[in-house]
Amino acid sequence: MQLTGAEIVVECLKEQGVDTVFGYPGGTILNVYDALYMHSGEIKHILTSHEQGAAHAADGYARATGKVGVCLATSGPGATNLVTGIATAYMDSVPMVAITCNVVLPLLGKDTFQEVDIAGVTMPITKHGYIVKDVTKLADTIRKAFAIAKEGRPGPVLVDITKDVTANKCEYEKALPAPNASSCKYTREDIEKAVELIKAAKRPFIYVGGGAVISGAAQEVRKLAELMDSPVCDTLMGKGVMDGHDERYTGMIGMHGTKASNLGVSECDLLVALGARFSDRVVGNAAMFASRAKVLHIDIDAAEINKNIKTAASVVGDLKEVLTLINRELTPVEHKEWNNHIKELKEKYPLNYDKNMLSCPYIMEEIDRITEGKALITTDVGQHQMWAAQYYKYSQPRTFLSSGGLGTMGYGLGACIGAKVGRPDTICINIAGDGCFRMNMNELATASRYQIPIIEIVINNHVLGMVRQWQTLFYDKRYSQTVLNDGVDFCMVAKGLGCEAIKVTKKDEVADAITRAIEMNRPVLIECIIPEDDKVFPMVPAGAPISEVFDAADLEKD
Numbered sequence: 001m002q003l004t005g006a007e008i009v010v011e012c013l014k015e016q017g018v019d020t021v022f023g024y025p026g027g028t029i030l031n032v033y034d035a036l037y038m039h040s041g042e043i044k045h046i047l048t049s050h051e052q053g054a055a056h057a058a059d060g061y062a063r064a065t066g067k068v069g070v071c072l073a074t075s076g077p078g079a080t081n082l083v084t085g086i087a088t089a090y091m092d093s094v095p096m097v098a099i100t101c102n103v104v105l106p107l108l109g110k111d112t113f114q115e116v117d118i119a120g121v122t123m124p125i126t127k128h129g130y131i132v133k134d135v136t137k138l139a140d141t142i143r144k145a146f147a148i149a150k151e152g153r154p155g156p157v158l159v160d161i162t163k164d165v166t167a168n169k170c171e172y173e174k175a176l177p178a179p180n181a182s183s184c185k186y187t188r189e190d191i192e193k194a195v196e197l198i199k200a201a202k203r204p205f206i207y208v209g210g211g212a213v214i215s216g217a218a219q220e221v222r223k224l225a226e227l228m229d230s231p232v233c234d235t236l237m238g239k240g241v242m243d244g245h246d247e248r249y250t251g252m253i254g255m256h257g258t259k260a261s262n263l264g265v266s267e268c269d270l271l272v273a274l275g276a277r278f279s280d281r282v283v284g285n286a287a288m289f290a291s292r293a294k295v296l297h298i299d300i301d302a303a304e305i306n307k308n309i310k311t312a313a314s315v316v317g318d319l320k321e322v323l324t325l326i327n328r329e330l331t332p333v334e335h336k337e338w339n340n341h342i343k344e345l346k347e348k349y350p351l352n353y354d355k356n357m358l359s360c361p362y363i364m365e366e367i368d369r370i371t372e373g374k375a376l377i378t379t380d381v382g383q384h385q386m387w388a389a390q391y392y393k394y395s396q397p398r399t400f401l402s403s404g405g406l407g408t409m410g411y412g413l414g415a416c417i418g419a420k421v422g423r424p425d426t427i428c429i430n431i432a433g434d435g436c437f438r439m440n441m442n443e444l445a446t447a448s449r450y451q452i453p454i455i456e457i458v459i460n461n462h463v464l465g466m467v468r469q470w471q472t473l474f475y476d477k478r479y480s481q482t483v484l485n486d487g488v489d490f491c492m493v494a495k496g497l498g499c500e501a502i503k504v505t506k507k508d509e510v511a512d513a514i515t516r517a518i519e520m521n522r523p524v525l526i527e528c529i530i531p532e533d534d535k536v537f538p539m540v541p542a543g544a545p546i547s548e549v550f551d552a553a554d555l556e557k558d
Helices: 005-015 027-038 051-065 083-091 118-125 135-150 163-167 188-200 210-214 218-228 259-267 319-329 336-348 360-371 383-391 411-422 434-450 465-474 490-496 507-520 552-557
Strands: 002-004 020-024 044-047 069-073 096-102 128-132 156-162 169-171 204-208 232-234 249-252 270-274 294-299 313-316 376-379 428-433 455-460 500-504 524-529
Touching: 002 005, 005 027, 005 135, 005 163, 005 169, 020 051, 020 411, 027 069, 027 096, 027 163, 044 411, 044 434, 051 069, 051 083, 051 096, 051 411, 051 434, 083 096, 083 118, 083 156, 096 118, 096 135, 096 163, 118 128, 118 156, 128 135, 135 156, 135 169, 156 163, 188 270, 188 294, 188 313, 188 319, 204 218, 204 259, 210 218, 218 270, 218 319, 232 259, 249 259, 249 336, 249 383, 259 336, 294 319, 360 383, 360 428, 360 455, 360 507, 376 383, 376 411, 383 428, 383 455, 383 465, 411 428, 411 434, 428 434, 434 455, 434 490, 455 490, 455 507, 490 500, 490 524, 500 507, 507 524
Parallel strands: 020 044, 020 069, 069 096, 096 156, 128 156, 204 232, 204 270, 232 249, 270 294, 294 313, 376 428, 428 455, 455 524, 500 524
Antiparallel strands: 002 169
C-alpha cells in the first residue's frame, strides 16, 4: 500500500495504540496535520497554547497512564519550545516520543527559515534522537522510537522528519509493536546476596524511588516491607507505592523529608534502595549518608549502581520481577525494637503547621478529605510542591505527578491536562505557586477550549516562596527579585481564558471552594491567599547530612 510519509506517521501512531497526541502546527509539519485531520476519529489531537504545554501534557499523560506520551511541533522555534518538556521527561524517566518536522532535505544545513538542528539540541536530554531523510526508513524509525522510549529505563525519544519526507510516498506494511526487550542483567548469585543481606539486618529501612512506580511494583514493595518488618520512606517520585496510611510508612526522605525518615535512615544497618537514584536532594552529604548501613540497590539502570552511593550489593533488573524473586526466598521476620524506635520518632517529630491561618498544608488535607484520597495531584515546583508531597496521603502510584529531577516551574498545568485526558474518570488537581502559574497560565485556554475539567489551585503568597525561604534562612533576608506583589488578578485571568474562578482568603472557605469546583465539572481556578513567609519544614541545608534536619521548633531554640 503506497502512502505518503505523513500518512505513515499516523498509521505508525495507530500501530502503537496512540489515542491522543498534544501539539501545535506550523509550516513544516502541515502534511502530518493534514493526515491527522483525515484520522481525527481515531487519534484525538489536543491543541495546546504553547509547545512547552504540549510536551508537559504528553508527559502528564504518560505518567498518569503508563503509556507513551506523544507531542508534535513544527521546525525552528516550535521544536525548541519542546526542549524544557523533553528535559523534564528525561530527568524523571518518562516515556515520550516527540515528533518534529524540519525544512526540506535540499535546504537542510543552510540556515533556512525556521531551521534548527533539534536532534543536536536535544541529544543530551533524550534516550535517542533520529533525523529521517528517507521516507522508506520512516516507519521503522518511528517503531524504534516507541520501543526505545518504553524499554528498560524509560525516557523521551525525538524523531525529526524533513518536510519532503512527509510528502514523498513509499510502500507501507502494518506491523505489530514488538514486545519490550528484557533489561534484566542480574544473576542467581545477585538474588542470593540480596536475600542474605536482608536476613542479616537488625535495623533495615526501605527507600522507594520512582522506578517502583514505573515498573508497577507497588504490591511487591508492600509485600517486601511486610516480610522484612521494615519501615519505608519514599522520594518525591516514589509517592503512592507505599500507602500513605500504612503504619510502616515514615514519609518522604531528603531535604524536606520527615525527621523520622531522615533520622531513621541515618541509624539503619541496611538500606534497601528500590528504583531510586540517590539524588542530591535525597542524600545531602553523600559521604555521610546512611553511614551506619550496608546499601542494597535494586535498579533497572546499571549506570546508577555505585554512581552516587557505594553499595554492598546490587541487582540490575526490572524491580517488579526482582522483588517477586526476592519475596519468594524470604520468610517473615520481626524487628520489634527497631520499629518501636521508628514509631517513637514519628510520634516525637510529626509534620506540623500553624493551624490558625490559611495554609497550603491545610488545603492539601482538605483535598484529601473531600476526595477521600482518590484524586490525582500534579504540582509545579517550590514550596507548594513540597506541601503537596507531605500532607496528601497518596495510597496508589501514578497519583502524584511532579517535576522531580529538573524542577520545572510551569510543569503542572500542562501535566494536569494530559493526566485528565488520559484518566477522564479521575479528579485531577494541579497545585501551583503564583510564580509557577505565571510561567504557563496560558494553558488554561487549552482546558477551556476542550472543556477539560481540571482544577487549578494557585497558592498565592505574592512571592517566589521557596527562593524567599532560602533568602530568609541563608541570605540575611535580602529579597532580591522574589516579590511578586503586583496588579495581576489571577481570577480575572482565568475568567478571561474561559474558566471559572474562585478566590479563597479564609480557612472556612476552602472546603466549599473545592466541593464547588468538583461539582462544576469544568476547568476551575481556585486562588488561595496565604502569608508570604510561610515556610516548608522540615528542612536540611544543601550539602549537609540529612541527620541535621531541622524544623521551626529548632529555629526557635536557636
